Amino acid sequence: MTCGCKVGRISQRYELADLDGELVRYWTDRTDQRYSTRDLAEHVNQRVLEAALDDAGLQYKDGEVENTYRLLTGEDVSSGTQVQTRKELERDSVPVEDVESDFVSHQTVYNHLTNCLEASLESPSDEERLERSRDKLGALRNRTAVVTEDTIAQLARNDVLDVGEFDVLVNVTVSCKDCRQQYTVRDLLEQGGCDC
Numbered sequence: 001m002t003c004g005c006k007v008g009r010i011s012q013r014y015e016l017a018d019l020d021g022e023l024v025r026y027w028t029d030r031t032d033q034r035y036s037t038r039d040l041a042e043h044v045n046q047r048v049l050e051a052a053l054d055d056a057g058l059q060y061k062d063g064e065v066e067n068t069y070r071l072l073t074g075e076d077v078s079s080g081t082q083v084q085t086r087k088e089l090e091r092d093s094v095p096v097e098d099v100e101s102d103f104v105s106h107q108t109v110y111n112h113l114t115n116c117l118e119a120s121l122e123s124p125s126d127e128e129r130l131e132r133s134r135d136k137l138g139a140l141r142n143r144t145a146v147v148t149e150d151t152i153a154q155l156a157r158n159d160v161l162d163v164g165e166f167d168v169l170v171n172v173t174v175s176c177k178d179c180r181q182q183y184t185v186r187d188l189l190e191q192g193g194c195d196c
């Protein structure tokens, strides 16, 4: 089943297998690898270009499609280089004008994802948010401990500070202004809020 929007049409015309699956997967990825709709538009357009090069029977090396796409569309590419790239593609029987008019914008990709594919970006669950915050604050506490230990050790080495063997403990306390109750950050996150 295909939709009638531009992404659906080009995906059919260029036979871009599993394009929809890729778009949803890359867009909803929960890691830092997540694609923005701009990244996705670039991905779609590179697949269009690749298919056009295939149709023209051209051989290309790894990375060449991406580079050709950059030469055609990059803002940092001189117009002379763009013209030259188009000429070379035309000479190789690639219908450059058609291909370029088939390129999609990030807005088109966004509409396709949300309207045609009914994909949506889930926000992280409360549990995931708490987990991430625990990790972040834990790392911060460790770092505070390490820096404190280093600093004290250095002062002691230079005989500025007189101290025996020592341990550094980092405790961050959160105090509820409504009821004056105090919690360690860990306990507060653990119990999901103040008792008051």
Ligand SMILES: [Zn+2]
Pocket: 003, 004, 005, 006, 007, 008, 111, 112, 113, 116, 117
């Ligand atoms: Zn669509």
Ligand SMILES: [Zn+2]
Pocket: 176, 177, 178, 179, 180, 181, 194, 195, 196
């Ligand atoms: Zn309280």
